[in-house]
Amino acid sequence: MIDSGATWRQLLAVVGLLTFLSILFVAPIVLILAGSLKPEARVLSEAGTLRAFFPTRVSLQNYRDVFERVPVVLYLFNSGLINGLIVSLGLIVNSLAGYALARLRWPGRGRFLLLVLALLIIPFEALSVPLFYALSALGLRDTYMVQVLPFVANPLAIYLFYSFFLSLPAELEEAAQLDGAGPLRTFVVIIVPNAKPAFATVAIVMLLFHWGMYLWPLLMTAGESVRPLPLGIASFYSLPPRQWGDILAFSIIMVLPVLLLFMIFQRAFVRGVASSGVKG
Amino acid sequence: MAVRPATVPVGQRNLASWFVAPAALLLLAFMLLPFVLAVAISFTNLRLGSPLPVEWTGLRAYQRLFQDQTFGRALLNNLLFASVVVPLQTLLALALAVLLNQPVRGITIFRTVLFMPVIFPLSLLSVVWVLLLAPGPDGTINALLTTVSLGAWQPRDFLNDAIWALPSVMLVSIWQGTGFQMIVLLAGMQSIPKQLYEAAAGDGAGAWQRFRHVTLPQLRNSLVFVMIVTSILSFRVFDQVRIMTRGGPSDASTTVIFEAVRAAFDRAQVSRGAAMTVVFFLIVLTLTMLQRWLLRLGRPGVEK
Numbered sequence: 001m002i003d004s005g006a007t008w009r010q011l012l013a014v015v016g017l018l019t020f021l022s023i024l025f026v027a028p029i030v031l032i033l034a035g036s037l038k039p040e041a042r043v044l045s046e047a048g049t050l051r052a053f054f055p056t057r058v059s060l061q062n063y064r065d066v067f068e069r070v071p072v073v074l075y076l077f078n079s080g081l082i083n084g085l086i087v088s089l090g091l092i093v094n095s096l097a098g099y100a101l102a103r104l105r106w107p108g109r110g111r112f113l114l115l116v117l118a119l120l121i122i123p124f125e126a127l128s129v130p131l132f133y134a135l136s137a138l139g140l141r142d143t144y145m146v147q148v149l150p151f152v153a154n155p156l157a158i159y160l161f162y163s164f165f166l167s168l169p170a171e172l173e174e175a176a177q178l179d180g181a182g183p184l185r186t187f188v189v190i191i192v193p194n195a196k197p198a199f200a201t202v203a204i205v206m207l208l209f210h211w212g213m214y215l216w217p218l219l220m221t222a223g224e225s226v227r228p229l230p231l232g233i234a235s236f237y238s239l240p241p242r243q244w245g246d247i248l249a250f251s252i253i254m255v256l257p258v259l260l261l262f263m264i265f266q267r268a269f270v271r272g273v274a275s276s277g278v279k280g
Numbered sequence: 281m282a283v284r285p286a287t288v289p290v291g292q293r294n295l296a297s298w299f300v301a302p303a304a305l306l307l308l309a310f311m312l313l314p315f316v317l318a319v320a321i322s323f324t325n326l327r328l329g330s331p332l333p334v335e336w337t338g339l340r341a342y343q344r345l346f347q348d349q350t351f352g353r354a355l356l357n358n359l360l361f362a363s364v365v366v367p368l369q370t371l372l373a374l375a376l377a378v379l380l381n382q383p384v385r386g387i388t389i390f391r392t393v394l395f396m397p398v399i400f401p402l403s404l405l406s407v408v409w410v411l412l413l414a415p416g417p418d419g420t421i422n423a424l425l426t427t428v429s430l431g432a433w434q435p436r437d438f439l440n441d442a443i444w445a446l447p448s449v450m451l452v453s454i455w456q457g458t459g460f461q462m463i464v465l466l467a468g469m470q471s472i473p474k475q476l477y478e479a480a481a482g483d484g485a486g487a488w489q490r491f492r493h494v495t496l497p498q499l500r501n502s503l504v505f506v507m508i509v510t511s512i513l514s515f516r517v518f519d520q521v522r523i524m525t526r527g528g529p530s531d532a533s534t535t536v537i538f539e540a541v542r543a544a545f546d547r548a549q550v551s552r553g554a555a556m557t558v559v560f561f562l563i564v565l566t567l568t569m570l571q572r573w574l575l576r577l578g579r580p581g582v583e584k
Binding site: 014015022048099100117125129130150151158163182184187233248251262 | 295296297298299300302303304305306307309310311312313314315317318321376379380382384387390391392393394396397398399400401402403404405407408409411412414417418419420422423455458459463466467505509512515516518519522523537540541544545550553554556557560561564565568
């Protein structure tokens with residue numbers, strides 16, 4: 001902490017160090033943006049110079065290429081729909097489970113909590129093999145549903161909600177119960193409005209987890225009609241010659257919606273993390 | 281795990297289970313059942329396109345796995361990855377959080393900038409790092425190292441280099457993951473009561489002593505949380521490997537999940553992939569429990 005005794009030198013050191021580290025952290029992202037605005041030939045030829053981080057001759061050709069080679073609008077719509085459903089359904093399902101774990105008494109609660117923590121370990125990629133065969137056999141390939149349902153219940157989200165609800169003061173519910181409200185009413189009317197930061201945190205965490213998802217939609221979709229945005233990158237990356245300018249432009253297009261949402265919810269997100277993260 | 285005293289009358293127990301039912305059903309259908317299925321498959325010889333009939337083969341898939349050098353290397357890489365990434369990332373995040381916790385006007389700009397890599401999907405960033413780590417003197421990182429070392433650095437092909445491939449994957453993971461830990465720790469620091477610092481300063485404690493005796497103990501829960509979550513996520517490393525190195529060169533950067541997916545989908549060895557998943561789960565579960573236990577020891581007199 002810099003207190004009243006803080007010197008100019010300390011202040012300068014903090015800001016200087018932060019500036020240096022911020023430049024290191026953000027440099028690759030600046031390169032993405034700069035490269036996306038350059039003619040293809042310059043992306044590689046300038047990669048080893050400082051000019052890699054500045055668009056020396058601005059051109060939107062890469063963006064035009066992307067829109068020509070990939071059905072961007074369709075993919076964007078699909079991604080928006082899939083992620084919107086995952087996040088909104090996920091907020092409901094996981095917050096209810098987290099609340100029941102933190103605040104209600106029911107048989108099997110301890111075991112369910114252990115199950116949630118154990119499932120947190122298993123990466124979805126590892127389960128994608130048996131799931132792929134099971135869901136294909138059910139004829140669910142090439143649907144939105146198969147890209148949404150497996151991700152709605154999320155162990156990490158349940159755990160975050162659980163931690164947050166544990167930290168809420170018990171008086172909140174006691175007052176509601178004195179008024180004769182049942183658990184569901186208490187949850188909707190009292191708890192949810194007091195848990196906005198937790199909802200913002202889980203929404204952003206779930207979105208960050210799923211927005212870039214690649215393997216699962218690749219397995220489960222054959223046609224373009226229900227494919228999400230990340231599959232578009234294969235059009236530029238996998239087929240030689242690699243069009244780096246197009247890849248970078250596509251990256252910017254892909255991350256823009258998430259960036260906007262993050263900017264909007266940043267404050268609530270930071271507060272939500274504060275109250276979710278404190279319970280080991 | 282902490283279990284709170286009930287706050288709801290006994291008569292509402294049944295209603296409580298309705299709160300859990302949707303999540304429980306979905307977890308059952310899309311995680312638990314597939315996992316049970318994977319366990320079952322791992323005891324068979326299931327192989328797609330194989331003329332042999334599917335039959336129970338007991339532990340044969342596991343026996344083969346433990347004689348397999350690639351799998352051994354994948355396990356070793358996973359352990360190396362976690363033991364480098366988790367401490368380094370946590371220390372870096374802690375240092376950044378300390379810097380960001382200073383009362384300097386406009387400091388939140390740095391917070392946003394340092395958080396930026398977290399917003400980008402890993403699959404996408406991995407592609408971009410392939411460009412940054414390009415071989416030869418024109419690659420961005422190679423050129424940077426040559427400049428910084430005044431020409432002493434010999435440009436190399438990081439992602440095709442037995443020594444550099446895995447550290448490259450680690451670098452990208454740390455760079456992308458630090459911001460999230462940083463936010464959690466910063467938030468934890470900001471909820472420490474100011475009076476504690478004032479009291480410590482009144483006792484003549486310097487900046488380091490205040491960090492050591494006020495910040496660290498108060499931050500304990502946040503630190504435990506980020507370390508456990510980061511450890512679990514670090515074992516799941518997949519996207520970076522798939523895109524940057526495909527496990528190469530000669531298994532130098534392969535990981536268990538990458539091998540499991542490759543076995544099942546690229547080589548149709550479904551039972552082998554399933555066995556890897558099961559072994560992976562058991563190892564990470566053991567390590568996580570061990571880690572929780574270790575982190576709990578040494579907690580001064582706090583029992584939840």
